[in-house]
Amino acid sequence: MATIIIDGREIRCRDGINVLQAALEAGFDVPHYCYHPGLSVVASCRLCLMEMKMPDPRTNEPQWSPRLVPSCQTPVRDGLEVRFDSEKVRANQRSVMEYYLVNHPLDCPVCDKAGECYLQDYSYRFGQAASRVVDPKHKNPKKDIGPRTLLYQDRCVLCSRCVRFTQEVSGTSELCLVDRGHRAEIDVFPGRPLDNPLQGNVVDICPVGSLLDKSFLFKQRVWYLRTAASICRGCSTGCAIRVDHHEDRVYRLRPRWNPGVNDWWICDRGRFGWDFIRAPDRIVSPQICRGGEAGRVDWSSLPTMIRLRIEQVVRRHGPTSVAAILSPEMACEEAWLLGTFLRGLAPGAPLARGPVFVEGQEERFPVGCAPGQERFIIRPEPHPNRRGVEAVIEGLGGESADLEEILGRAAGGAIRALWVVGGYPRPDWPDQALLAAAEKLELLVVQDMLPGALTRRAHILLPFCAWLEREGTFMNHAGLLQPFEQAVQPPEEALPDGQYLWALAGHAGLYRAARVREMMAAGLPGFDRPHVPPEEPEHAH
Amino acid sequence: MAWKAIDRITPADDDGDAPVLSEAVREKIRSFFPRYPEKRAALLPALHIVQDAVGYVSHRAMRDIAELLDIPPAQVLDTVTFYSHFWTRPRGRKVVVACRSLSCHLTGAEAVIEAVKRHLGIGEHETTPDGAFSFVTEECLGACEQGPCLLINERLHGRVRPEDVPRLLNDPDNDRLDVPRSDLYDGIRGPTGEMEGRA
Numbered sequence: 001m002a003t004i005i006i007d008g009r010e011i012r013c014r015d016g017i018n019v020l021q022a023a024l025e026a027g028f029d030v031p032h033y034c035y036h037p038g039l040s041v042v043a044s045c046r047l048c049l050m051e052m053k054m055p056d057p058r059t060n061e062p063q064w065s066p067r068l069v070p071s072c073q074t075p076v077r078d079g080l081e082v083r084f085d086s087e088k089v090r091a092n093q094r095s096v097m098e099y100y101l102v103n104h105p106l107d108c109p110v111c112d113k114a115g116e117c118y119l120q121d122y123s124y125r126f127g128q129a130a131s132r133v134v135d136p137k138h139k140n141p142k143k144d145i146g147p148r149t150l151l152y153q154d155r156c157v158l159c160s161r162c163v164r165f166t167q168e169v170s171g172t173s174e175l176c177l178v179d180r181g182h183r184a185e186i187d188v189f190p191g192r193p194l195d196n197p198l199q200g201n202v203v204d205i206c207p208v209g210s211l212l213d214k215s216f217l218f219k220q221r222v223w224y225l226r227t228a229a230s231i232c233r234g235c236s237t238g239c240a241i242r243v244d245h246h247e248d249r250v251y252r253l254r255p256r257w258n259p260g261v262n263d264w265w266i267c268d269r270g271r272f273g274w275d276f277i278r279a280p281d282r283i284v285s286p287q288i289c290r291g292g293e294a295g296r297v298d299w300s301s302l303p304t305m306i307r308l309r310i311e312q313v314v315r316r317h318g319p320t321s322v323a324a325i326l327s328p329e330m331a332c333e334e335a336w337l338l339g340t341f342l343r344g345l346a347p348g349a350p351l352a353r354g355p356v357f358v359e360g361q362e363e364r365f366p367v368g369c370a371p372g373q374e375r376f377i378i379r380p381e382p383h384p385n386r387r388g389v390e391a392v393i394e395g396l397g398g399e400s401a402d403l404e405e406i407l408g409r410a411a412g413g414a415i416r417a418l419w420v421v422g423g424y425p426r427p428d429w430p431d432q433a434l435l436a437a438a439e440k441l442e443l444l445v446v447q448d449m450l451p452g453a454l455t456r457r458a459h460i461l462l463p464f465c466a467w468l469e470r471e472g473t474f475m476n477h478a479g480l481l482q483p484f485e486q487a488v489q490p491p492e493e494a495l496p497d498g499q500y501l502w503a504l505a506g507h508a509g510l511y512r513a514a515r516v517r518e519m520m521a522a523g524l525p526g527f528d529r530p531h532v533p534p535e536e537p538e539h540a541h
Numbered sequence: 542m543a544w545k546a547i548d549r550i551t552p553a554d555d556d557g558d559a560p561v562l563s564e565a566v567r568e569k570i571r572s573f574f575p576r577y578p579e580k581r582a583a584l585l586p587a588l589h590i591v592q593d594a595v596g597y598v599s600h601r602a603m604r605d606i607a608e609l610l611d612i613p614p615a616q617v618l619d620t621v622t623f624y625s626h627f628w629t630r631p632r633g634r635k636v637v638v639a640c641r642s643l644s645c646h647l648t649g650a651e652a653v654i655e656a657v658k659r660h661l662g663i664g665e666h667e668t669t670p671d672g673a674f675s676f677v678t679e680e681c682l683g684a685c686e687q688g689p690c691l692l693i694n695e696r697l698h699g700r701v702r703p704e705d706v707p708r709l710l711n712d713p714d715n716d717r718l719d720v721p722r723s724d725l726y727d728g729i730r731g732p733t734g735e736m737e738g739r740a
Contacts, residue, residue, distance in 0.1 A: 141546075142545070142546040142547065143546055143547045143549050144548050144550055145549045145550070146550065147550070150546060173612075173616060174613070176618055176619035178618060178623075179622045180622075187615075187618070188549050188615060189600070189614040189617075189618050190552055190553040190600060191550070191552025191556055192614055
């Protein structure tokens with residue numbers, strides 16, 4: 001720990017960080033563009049300059065140095081005294097902001113970044129209202145630099161965050177700075193577009209409206225967006241994300257700081273891979289098949305109906321004739337509610353974890369880095385909660401079986417009632433073995449999101465909501481338990497899975513994941529204390 | 542999309558399938574590797590060699606260099622465009638550089654520049670149709686005491702008067718150097734002196 005003095009206030013800060021980071025963590029709003037805690041320091045934007053006390057060469061007395069120094073490049077050391085609250089520092093900020101706006105088109109009304117733009121914020125707080133420039137503006141071009149990203153060079157402040165990101169984090173180095181001085185531009189090598197699995201992050205770290213995501217372009221003004229804290233379901237890494245939504249419609253996913261898990265980044269598979277929630281044919285209401293005809297039923301009559309049907313099977317064939325297949329797409333709470341409900345009716349009911357798919361290979365970034373030097377890993381397991389579901393099945397005790405065994409017993413007639421949870425947004429679900437086993441059943445309850453061969457065979461069909469429409473916890477590949485919030489309401493009359501499972505288990509009122517976790521903690525120690533990533537400092541970047 | 546965005550996804554016109562650098566040029570670039578701890582440090586010598594051997598650094602040449610030095614092509618583009626010395630488009634056999642800085646300006650550079658443009662019939666950053674001359678201006682040629690000055694390839698001409706310009710440009714030896722020079726960064730020449738740069 002070092003103690004430094006900022007604007008006369010003593011600040012205790014971690015060793016090895018720079019003054020800018022210490023000031024931001026202490027709540028000082030220091031403007032900066034080029035500094036990003038996840039990237040190397042270049043000290044090029046000249047906005048975070050500060051006054052610093054240095055020893056006088058003659059007397060060795062500390063006194064204010066006449067020269068301003070970049071706070072992002074000055075490491076903290078005990079006794080260092082600096083100030084941002086001075087006329088000299090403010091004059092520098094004013095001049096630098098004026099410089100940044102010399103060629104800026106001031107097209108905020110049509111700019112996607114307006115509302116979350118640091119050029120706007122800093123102009124308002126540290127700049128000046130009127131421009132003194134009388135010369136015509138130099139107009140820089142717009143460039144199509146990749147399949148998902150556009151570059152508006154006219155809005156760029158050349159902080160080079162995006163260039164450093166592709167060099168240091170993705171390791172793909174598609175972006176570069178061409179030309180120099182006032183003619184400098186961000187660019188790609190023609191024919192080598194910005195197209196890597198992490199490229200969406202350059203849009204997030206761009207402090208101005210220069211790099212824009214084509215899929216979000218002109219879709220929504222950011223000040224209408226509300227944000228929910230969620231966890232990505234794209235793979236087992238378990239990246240923390242923000243879900244930006246408005247009137248129950250999701251507009252974009254962005255990374256949420258989660259040190260040690262995903263830091264400041266997410267991959268494109270997670271960022272863009274949620275289109276399925278808008279599928280027009282989603283299952284939105286509970287249905288019961290009577291005499292070959294599927295009919296919608298009321299949510300309120302459902303618990304009794306399901307109970308009766310399961311009890312009937314238990315009476316006829318015994319308590320081990322009921323089984324459930326729990327999907328790694330479920331939240332831990334939902335798996336636990338369903339497991340305890342079924343075990344309540346059929347105490348010996350075996351529980352199995354549903355199939356786990358493999359998508360591609362493990363991708364490590366920066367590309368070509370030495371083992372142990374990874375800054376981001378995309379894992380080949382495209383489910384968020386395999387370990388969580390396994391932990392719940394283990395924690396519930398009793399008989400757990402693997403999937404093949406359950407399907408074998410169902411095919412052999414030992415299992416007569418099967419509850420299958422799907423929710424895999426993929427075409428290779430369900431497989432033939434499951435469909436064949438389903439033929440023999442007396443009762444097949446299916447929870448799924450999209451209609452398919454299995455849902456057509458279901459006697460009772462329940463909607464499985466997308467994770468953005470539910471709340472709960474996922475356990476990532478390393479066993480880290482992370483909660484996620486509900487961002488939007490499910491479509492039409494669908495209820496979040498947790499809500500109807502809560503009612504099914506005989507509880508009254510609203511489902512609250514935190515409350516279920518407290519109930520779970522008796523058999524599953526630690527489930528009431530999930531990992532919540534720290535909040536980033538307010539003025540971080 | 543309704544507005545115009547420059548397409549950077551398709552390769553450039555001068556970025557063909559076939560490599561442009563000859564094996565001799567590659568070998569010369571490789572000979573610089575042992576001088577540095579990393580191959581990428583040989584980027585500037587490589588650019589000088591390619592420019593001398595081919596005349597300019599095309600996008601395809603940049604890719605060839607990137608492959609040789611094991612760096613992304615974007616980093617070569619970054620460096621090439623930073624230095625105004627490097628040409629990314631074909632240039633004339635002789636490059637005429639005029640100084641536009643203070644000392645030369647005061648001693649009459651403006652009239653010299655006009656005379657060059659008039660004689661060659663081209664503007665700044667242009668090349669004559671026969672490919673004989675290209676003309677550019679630079680901030681300083683480092684010979685302020687001889688202003689106004691002109692550089693023709695590597696030969697400096699001081700105290701140039703506008704009326705000297707036609708004679709100077711017509712002189713076939715106007716770029717011949719009287720002093721010995723290093724061929725450290727030169728491209729490879731065959732036995733008769735012709736370039737062997739292209740593959």
